Amino acid sequence: MKQEMHVTNQRYRLGYHLMTKGGWMNDPNGFSYFKGYYHIFYQYYPYAAEWGPMHWGHARSTDLVHWETLPAALAPGDMESGCFSGSAVPHDGKLWLIYTGHHYIDPKDPEAFYEDQNLAYSEDGIHFTKYEGNPVLRVPKDNTKHFRDPKVWREGDTFYMVVGSQGADGCGRALLYRSPDLIDWTRCSVLAKSENEKTEGYMWECPDFFPLGDKYVLLMSPQGLEASGDDYRNLNQTGYLVGTLDEETHVLAHGKFVEIDRGHDFYATQTMETPDGRRVMMAWMAAWDSPMHEKEDGWAGALTIPRTLRLAGGKVYQSPIREMESLREKTLQDGAWEAGKAYALPRKAEICLRFDAAPAVLLTLTDGTHGLSLAWEAEKNRLVLTRKTKDGVRACTLSAAPHAVRAFLDQSSVEVFVNDGETTFTERIYFAGNVTLTAAAQEGAIYALEAETNTYGTDAAEEETK
Ligand code: FRU
Numbered sequence: 001m002k003q004e005m006h007v008t009n010q011r012y013r014l015g016y017h018l019m020t021k022g023g024w025m026n027d028p029n030g031f032s033y034f035k036g037y038y039h040i041f042y043q044y045y046p047y048a049a050e051w052g053p054m055h056w057g058h059a060r061s062t063d064l065v066h067w068e069t070l071p072a073a074l075a076p077g078d079m080e081s082g083c084f085s086g087s088a089v090p091h092d093g094k095l096w097l098i099y100t101g102h103h104y105i106d107p108k109d110p111e112a113f114y115e116d117q118n119l120a121y122s123e124d125g126i127h128f129t130k131y132e133g134n135p136v137l138r139v140p141k142d143n144t145k146h147f148r149d150p151k152v153w154r155e156g157d158t159f160y161m162v163v164g165s166q167g168a169d170g171c172g173r174a175l176l177y178r179s180p181d182l183i184d185w186t187r188c189s190v191l192a193k194s195e196n197e198k199t200e201g202y203m204w205e206c207p208d209f210f211p212l213g214d215k216y217v218l219l220m221s222p223q224g225l226e227a228s229g230d231d232y233r234n235l236n237q238t239g240y241l242v243g244t245l246d247e248e249t250h251v252l253a254h255g256k257f258v259e260i261d262r263g264h265d266f267y268a269t270q271t272m273e274t275p276d277g278r279r280v281m282m283a284w285m286a287a288w289d290s291p292m293h294e295k296e297d298g299w300a301g302a303l304t305i306p307r308t309l310r311l312a313g314g315k316v317y318q319s320p321i322r323e324m325e326s327l328r329e330k331t332l333q334d335g336a337w338e339a340g341k342a343y344a345l346p347r348k349a350e351i352c353l354r355f356d357a358a359p360a361v362l363l364t365l366t367d368g369t370h371g372l373s374l375a376w377e378a379e380k381n382r383l384v385l386t387r388k389t390k391d392g393v394r395a396c397t398l399s400a401a402p403h404a405v406r407a408f409l410d411q412s413s414v415e416v417f418v419n420d421g422e423t424t425f426t427e428r429i430y431f432a433g434n435v436t437l438t439a440a441a442q443e444g445a446i447y448a449l450e451a452e453t454n455t456y457g458t459d460a461a462e463e464e465t466k
Contacts, residue, residue, distance in 0.1 A: 025301035027268035030088030172204035189250035213311030263425035359440035
């Protein structure tokens with residue numbers, strides 16, 4: 001019997017972010033709402049703090065901030081060597097998972113594989129059964145072996161699926177399919193494709209497609225973009241195309257690819273529409289080239305806080321979901337701010353700062369050794385985040401000088417929202433001591449946040465399992 005990993009050291013454990021109880025996590029999957037609960041699944045390997053044969057980890061929540069970890073929903077083995085990323089949709093009183101079966105052809109060669117799309121279903125939202133007719137969709141002829149990460153949604157009586165693909169010409173693309181029943185799928189179109197591997201990617205992972213404001217957004221994680229100035233500094237990127245959909249051809253006429261988060265640790269987004277109509281996104285709070293020092297402690301990876309998306313001026317803005325405010329336990333500071341003073345922070349904190357005139361250095365967070373700063377280069381309209389690590393700089397331009405910064409600190413992570421979410425930076429940062437904040441702000445608030453919002457495999461789910 002393989003042993004599940006256990007956490008051996010609490011030093012980097014997060015308070016209000018979703019993590020595994022031990023073992024590895026990557027992409028969020030199956031973000032959905034079913035029978036009174038939000039569900040989130042994730043790429044999971046329970047037996048090491050490293051990527052391995054992929055399972056689907058699972059948690060549910062009634063408010064998107066307190067998560068109850070449930071037993072793994074999918075494990076590889078009988079039908080595939082890995083259950084790769086996918087999505088979930090309620091249908092016929094069941095929660096259906098649509099996932100990629102990753103199949104190794106030669107166990108000695110990780111590059112020899114094929115991928116197809118599969119279903120699993122559950123009536124209670126806890127126990128899942130793989131569909132006996134799997135796979136429901138095989139790789140098309142004009143494709144390479146890269147064919148994964150189905151995102152399914154429903155419009156009236158029709159289900160749609162967007163899948164990440166690499167065309168036979170070696171370019172990344174998003175394929176659109178439709179089905180009356182989740183089982184028989186017909187291809188509608190190549191929704192969008194990369195014109196060039198180096199500027200737009202050789203493979204588009206984790207596509208997601210939805211209306212936002214009066215446009216459509218195709219969110220995805222392209223692989224293979226070459227770094228160019230401040231852009232595309234991570235190994236792979238996550239970003240979006242905004243456009244209009246031709247209802248006849250199902251082709252998206254779109255603008256330029258835009259990175260959705262400018263930090264080091266952000267990849268593989270997934271969104272859902274909440275019952276009250278918000279488009280909410282979560283992402284893996286890491287990247288394939290992130291060091292993930294928590295591996296030494298028996299776990300790896302976490303999901304970002306959920307963020308509400310909106311479209312303004314052709315750009316996607318992100319704000320922390322409003323439920324995050326319910327985690328404020330104590331107001332430590334609120335009102336006039338002393339520029340230059342080092343404010344002591346608790347390790348789980350929310351910070352809201354207002355700047356009347358943007359200073360050269362907006363803020364610095366440090367424990368004396370580890371830290372980051374946010375600076376504004378007015379003459380270049382350039383916002384620069386510097387994390388005190390190798391390759392620590394990430395930067396971008398803004399449409400207006402920074403006037404508001406909201407940041408969430410959680411032990412070993414920081415998520416920064418600038419100018420009401422026009423730009424975000426998501427960072428893992430392995431603080432070792434007490435953290436202080438210095439900011440050249442006019443006004444500011446610091447809230448201590450509720451420390452533990454996750455439970456692991458106890459109470460309600462076990463009751464229901466009996
Ligand atoms: C993205 C990704 C997906 C794949 C999964 C495997 O991070 O590579 O394309 O389904 O991770 O774990």
